[in-house]
Amino acid sequence: MLATGVIITESLSEETRRPGALELMVDWKKQLLTEKKPLQTGEEGNFLPDFYRGQGLGDLLLFSFALTVTILLAKTGLTGFDWTLFSLVFLLVVGVALTSALVLSLCEPFLRSTHQIRSAILAIVIVMIIVAMSVLLAQQALVFAMLKDRVDLGVALDMVVLAVIPVGVSLRYFSVKQKMYVEKNAAREAGIQAHQASIRPHFLYNALNVIASLIVSDPEKAERAVEDLSELFRDVMTGSPSLIPLREELSLCRRYIALEKLRLGGRLEIEWQIGDYGEDVKIPSLTLQPVLENAVYHGIQLLHGGGKIEVRIRRTGDWVHIDVQNPRNPRLQHNKGHKMAIKNVRYRLRAHFGPSARVGSKVTGSHYTTHISFPVKVYKL
Template sequence: MTSDRDTFLPDCCSAEGLLPLLVIAELVAVILALAGLGGAESFWRDLFLLSIYIQWVGICSAGVLCAIRRHLGAAATWRIAAVSYAALLLVVTALAEVTYSAGRYTGIAPLVADVDHAGFLARNLGVGAIVAALGLRYFWLRDQWRRQAAAELSARYQALQARIRPHFLFNALNGIVELVATRPQVAEQALEDLSALLRAALADGDARLVPLSEELELTRAYTDIEALRLGDRLRIEWDIAPEAGSWPVPPLCLQPLVENAIAHGVARLPEGGRVYVQAAVADGCLTLTVVNPMPAEPSGESGRRLALDNIQQRLALRYGAAARLWRQAAPGRFEVSMRLPRPSEGNR
């Protein structure tokens, strides 16, 4: 069995994929009932009978498309379209034959009362051919639109992620520059640490998610470099729930928050301070929280906003409204939190 992820056919095995087919079927029933040009009583009777008949055709067609999607999902588009079109016409023909043969003895007799066998089959096959062609065309166009939208979102996400990496690099280098004149050996060690840090940060340029443990490793490497510069003025407290380590998160989502906490908080205080980093899992979501002390007169807020706005935009592209980023400022204290849902397997 091949993968069905690349086909333009909807997943008719699910309610989400079945619904468009049933809507199309009902629209066809309404159009055919209106085409009867009978009175009000005839219209409602015809609509009821046609709805039952055509919805049955729609359900059977959904089953056929579901099987085609599962078994031909990786085939060429033209092949999937040709097989689907032929299969839908076979479904229409088979159900029309059954309806005509049994209809005279059931409640749907009015559908076949005034037409001969050949005429009934030809009419059903003609309508089915037109509706199947339009339906498959609609599904193809919808798939192309979704692919284009996904490509644009991915490109925008990668641009946002690429934008924050130089910011992270410049801040780390500025910290090392301060060590060159006073403690050259420490600066040399910091450069080696930065080299390893950059390899990890630039290892993957796509929009994949990574376990939180990887993001924590990157963040700890950055705090180690800052600790060489700030010494005892910088204290980091890690409060990481054991179950949080495997949670998938966007790369460079936590590190910029800790970077801001150090650059705009601890580093600007003569006595330094403590940065508190928490990761907790509750109600099916991961919450990351970073708390740091703040000087009485904050400055450099544009740099802080750049990182926070960047992360917020990436979260919106990745999760939509399911993720949140919020901040709380109080005298001498700044807190930022991020709430992330667990993504589905296909969105990692």
């Protein structure tokens, strides 16, 4: 059920406030100067995909199929192609490939700790040992079934020699693909961080001017404003997690609105219609705040009498829908700012939730509405 709409008339409650403005500002400055975290993709040191978790298994099966066809065509040609023999050889090749993938995944911590060339050589040696053992076991099975007289070590050696080139090529392929995957993740993360850092400077200037004017007339309110501003910019500047619970984003937005109310006073009202969206919903940090800033900057601020912003949040199945509506003055509009904010939010949502995430806007009479829809499940590259 939707919660009853509430018009904000005051700043933060005591539960959402922080211990002290000075302490927060010092902590913010300290983190900015000392925390220089490199980009983390989670897979920088991986030499190969994580086969154990299913990465690259499709390519592995395709390689196995192509290798089997190549071996049989080289041996029998098109006219003598035997599907029964193909099935047996394909099962052997797939077994070797999957076993190799499992062993390489188990050895992954050690492979990551050594030089890449040494890792590649070791990986090839591991696969060659598995090939030799698989061929010997297959021959032993044929001997046990009385389809072969004895185990021939020469056959195992021949298969090892023949497998060197395709194994080396496939490992090189997976290595290059993994590198491209990591670089794509790093580029995506860099884009997310760049967009996250693009909060408008004019908001900071306006907020500081408001705080300066309150220091003499209302020191307590000025202190609350500094706490709100410190918390807001700590999230922007110190690398907060890319995805945060939606409730934290809403808390941040309430702090932002509290700051704007100090500047606009009774001209700014806001109504929150928040449904039961669930505890598992996460959203990119600072996604909803720029939309609210647009509603203030392009809507409320341009109206002499101000107006009311309406925020509606609901969940339908595995999708979350957010609507932000504000009044507008058709004669005074900063259309470029609207488009930049929409583009910013769309980029960050699609980076996390894939191309199905939607961000759009529409004008209905004297109101402007921004609509955001995204799935609960995070998109995987």
